[in-house]
Amino acid sequence: MGRLGGIARHERSRSAIETLQSISVTRASGVAGDKSGVIRPGGKGRRQISLIEAESWDAALADLPPGADTALPWHVRRANLLVQGIRLPREAGKVIAIGESLRIVITCECDPCSRMDEIQPGLKDALLPDWRGGVLGRVLTDGDIAIGDEVRIEE
Template sequence: MRGRLGGIARHDRPRGAIETLDHVSVTRELGVRGDLRGAIRPGKSGRRQISLIEAESWEAALAELQPAPDHDLLWHVRRANLLVQGIRLPREAGKIIAIGQSLRIETTCECDPCNRMDEIHPGLKLALMPDWRGGVLGRVISDGDIAIGDEVRIEE
């Protein structure tokens, strides 16, 4: 099963503005370079180092919400780091997501939607809850430089 990387985003502080990128370095030390959550703090496991969401899951949530046409909800308001397209992300810990030539991410848990989602749009939290629509969290196990359009694969 193969998909594509459809988007890259980061934010440098809590509740900070989201910056979208065409390419970025992702490392075991820092996660998505420049992202608040990427660096693993001493004594922590890094299980929430990087977040990924499926474009198809985001679209399913929006179909349920049916936001007004003038209310544009782009994927990165979810505050995920990576948007993948055409591939179903693992729904269990310990699976490996490969992106581009060398980036490898080990899935650690579901990215449960928080109350912040309802601040963005009423009902968004509930729309993201079924079937891991909120995405997955993981830890970087192999560094890589990635760009929009890179291949995404699930490795066993």
């Protein structure tokens, strides 16, 4: 069992990241107010919500080239949720439960993009091994979540 360590959203591509203490997450809109939450007509919702492990983020920062900024906050990764103390499954179809009712099915790995190197040279490569960039998923059941909530793997 792990804990929810952070919540973030951004309204538009390349817009500022907003960190939050709590939020509603729904099948209809994902993380409320986030650009990726609404599934387009005919879409599969593979990228509706993103999660990253605090431990993977720390490992990526430790692997940055000498002289790099290793104090970057997790949300520059542009993930929605930061989990701590739990290893996220590295395969599609597994279900992550957060809080009392939120359920997310993993759809795929969240591959780091070139934007990561814009933030910090070398960050993209540091996030590539072992799914360090996190996972993407689709919301199965709605839930209100808050930092500190329990995170579990159900399937």
